[in-house]
Amino acid sequence: MNRIYLDHAATTPLDNEIFEKMRPYFTQDYGNADSPHGLGRKAMNAVDEARDSLAAAIHAKPNEVYFTSGGTEADNWAVIGGALAQRSKGRTHVVLSAIEHHAVLHAGEMLKKYGFDVTYLPVNKGGMVELNALKALLSENTALVGIMAANNETGCLQPIAECAKLTHAYGALFFTDAVQYAPYLPMDVKAWDVDLLSLSAHKFYGPKGAGALYIKNGVKIEKLIGGGEQERGLRGGTTNVPAVVGLASAYLKNKATMSEVNTKLKTLREVFMQTLSTLDGVAFNGEEGLFGILNVRFQGVLNTDLLYNLDLQGVCISIGSACASASVKPSHVLLAMGLTEEETRECVRFSFGKDNTEEEIVFAANKTVEIVRRLRG
Ligand SMILES: *Cc1c(COP(=O)(O)O)cnc(C)c1O
Numbered sequence: 001m002n003r004i005y006l007d008h009a010a011t012t013p014l015d016n017e018i019f020e021k022m023r024p025y026f027t028q029d030y031g032n033a034d035s036p037h038g039l040g041r042k043a044m045n046a047v048d049e050a051r052d053s054l055a056a057a058i059h060a061k062p063n064e065v066y067f068t069s070g071g072t073e074a075d076n077w078a079v080i081g082g083a084l085a086q087r088s089k090g091r092t093h094v095v096l097s098a099i100e101h102h103a104v105l106h107a108g109e110m111l112k113k114y115g116f117d118v119t120y121l122p123v124n125k126g127g128m129v130e131l132n133a134l135k136a137l138l139s140e141n142t143a144l145v146g147i148m149a150a151n152n153e154t155g156c157l158q159p160i161a162e163c164a165k166l167t168h169a170y171g172a173l174f175f176t177d178a179v180q181y182a183p184y185l186p187m188d189v190k191a192w193d194v195d196l197l198s199l200s201a202h203k204f205y206g207p208k209g210a211g212a213l214y215i216k217n218g219v220k221i222e223k224l225i226g227g228g229e230q231e232r233g234l235r236g237g238t239t240n241v242p243a244v245v246g247l248a249s250a251y252l253k254n255k256a257t258m259s260e261v262n263t264k265l266k267t268l269r270e271v272f273m274q275t276l277s278t279l280d281g282v283a284f285n286g287e288e289g290l291f292g293i294l295n296v297r298f299q300g301v302l303n304t305d306l307l308y309n310l311d312l313q314g315v316c317i318s319i320g321s322a323c324a325s326a327s328v329k330p331s332h333v334l335l336a337m338g339l340t341e342e343e344t345r346e347c348v349r350f351s352f353g354k355d356n357t358e359e360e361i362v363f364a365a366n367k368t369v370e371i372v373r374r375l376r377g
Pocket of ligand 1 (some may be wrong): 008009030069070071072075101103148150151152177178179180200201202209210211337
């Protein structure tokens with residue numbers, strides 16, 4: 001059966017060219033990047049080159065880029081490490097948007113155990129945070145604010161530069177989870193003026209288990225992983241050289257093609273939406289943001305039924321985030337946007353990628369219409 005993959009927000013396939021760039025560092029150039037011999041230096045050169053090129057691409061300096069085991073680690077490090085470092089200044093309050101990824105929300109839960117106060121910034125019906133609401137939560141006690149650049153369930157884009165500016169007026173650190181934003185739009189950490197920013201390679205056709213945290217020079221955060229002196233002494237563990245090479249080269253390749261891909265995704269998304277709009281009782285959730293993500297509610301249809309039926313046709317989609325799907329908990333993102341629990345169970349996410357064809361999109365949209373009609377009886 002031909003698979004039609006419409007779940008790019010969960011993960012993307014590793015680009016073959018990126019895989020080939022990683023390959024030598026698994027086999028012939030396997031040195032430990034910290035070893036003081038030829039093979040070690042070869043590995044370290046590859047890591048340095050990856051750090052330099054990734055930093056340049058996001059307008060950071062090389063010593064502001066720290067490699068991690070993925071987006072989840074980078075998120076945990078930013079939230080927990082950032083807040084703990086601020087505690088020495090007497091700040092014990094953290095603000096996280098209500099629509100953050102579980103990696104950020106669960107890090108917030110851990111902070112509560114360490115005595116922090118965590119409050120959640122609401123979003124409006126369109127899935128957007130509002131500056132007035134953020135201002136109402138900030139105080140001289142605020143240690144850190146975390147607001148994602150683009151939401152992984154709806155694709156909604158948040159006003160990062162404005163939120164960072166407001167946060168800084170209260171002397172707190174500003175962190176943005178840019179994992180879902182990075183695949184689609186160019187980033188400039190200086191223009192946003194964020195203190196901390198997370199990335200993950202497998203959302204832009206790189207390998208899983210590879211991520212990065214940008215830490216602005218001068219910003220202090222506690223380390224979470226002790227060990228060797230890797231990553232400027234802030235993150236122990238033998239450097240995963242193939243992962244680092246894959247992360248940087250995937251970011252650069254994806255960045256070079258994203259504008260062209262966006263034009264294509266915009267068309268695919270419109271074609272898809274037009275076909276779905278032939279049904280009654282269809283609503284698109286959230287203000288328009290990333291062209292790659294479409295969150296849809298089909299009134300009267302259970303999302304798990306739609307997912308399983310599309311899967312039988314070879315079409316891969318998701319219910320909210322990949323992490324939530326297994327537990328089938330109602331989406332905290334859609335709840336925060338004001339949907340009822342029952343309404344959230346009628347919502348699915350389609351996420352498109354660079355290799356999807358119009359033919360696939362038409363097939364998937366027609367199958368969706370057919371299945372929804374059948375399930376509604
Ligand atoms: C996928 C994702 C993460 C987690 O990244 P991993 O590399 O899978 O750990 C964090 N935040 C957002 C917004 C994501 O989409």
